[in-house]
Amino acid sequence: MPINFLQTNKTRAYVIALILLIVSLCTASADELVYKCGQEITNKPANPQQCQKLETSVPTQIEGTRVQATVSTRPRKPTTEMNLERAEMPPSDAAASQQRALQARTILEDEWQKLSAKQAEMVRLYNQGVPALLAGETIHAPEYKQRVLSLKSQLQRIERDIQALQRELSRQSVNLATAQTK
Numbered sequence: 001m002p003i004n005f006l007q008t009n010k011t012r013a014y015v016i017a018l019i020l021l022i023v024s025l026c027t028a029s030a031d032e033l034v035y036k037c038g039q040e041i042t043n044k045p046a047n048p049q050q051c052q053k054l055e056t057s058v059p060t061q062i063e064g065t066r067v068q069a070t071v072s073t074r075p076r077k078p079t080t081e082m083n084l085e086r087a088e089m090p091p092s093d094a095a096a097s098q099q100r101a102l103q104a105r106t107i108l109e110d111e112w113q114k115l116s117a118k119q120a121e122m123v124r125l126y127n128q129g130v131p132a133l134l135a136g137e138t139i140h141a142p143e144y145k146q147r148v149l150s151l152k153s154q155l156q157r158i159e160r161d162i163q164a165l166q167r168e169l170s171r172q173s174v175n176l177a178t179a180q181t182k
Contacts, residue, residue, distance in 0.1 A: 105172045112165045115158055122155045 032043045035051035045051045125131055131151060137144045 101172065105169065108165055108169050108172060112162065112169065115162050115165065119155070119158045119162060122151065122158060126151045126155055 034041060034043050034054045034056050035045040035048060036054050037045050037047075037051040041054070126148075129148060129152070131148060133139070133144065134147075
């Protein structure tokens with residue numbers, strides 16, 4: 001009759017002792033001191049007297065959201081069916097949604113107008129890379145070159161912002177058109 005390895009008392013005692021030893025080593029390594037030596041942070045400094053001991057904190061575990069146990073077996077609907085579902089909203093919801101869309105478009109148009117005016121001013125100031133000299137400036141002065149680069153980067157940023165607003169406005173107009181036809 002074969003003897004099971006874990007059935008003997010002596011073997012069990014060895015296994016339990018080994019597990020306790022591993023657990024104590026893991027907890028001992030978590031309680032080690034941490035030192036800051038200049039820019040270096042280490043747990044084994046060359047000279048601990050010249051280093052500053054750092055407080056270690058216990059890690060905090062934050063419980064996340066729970067995964068839903070039921071997975072939808074329905075196939076995903078195409079976007080046209082989703083749009084039809086949106087059109088079936090009660091009239092008050094549809095009107096409120098359309099009102100919000102109109103407000104959003106108005107805000108986007110206002111921002112676009114402000115940026116367009118700012119862009120026109122920046123183009124005038126930039127003057128194709130040769131802005132007007134300020135008092136005490138020369139063309140070869142580093143301050144002048146820095147100002148030219150700053151104007152150029154501001155102009156590029158404004159142009160990117162205008163392009164983004166135009167993309168958003170085109171999306172808004174598509175959303176408004178689909179909402180009004182339904």
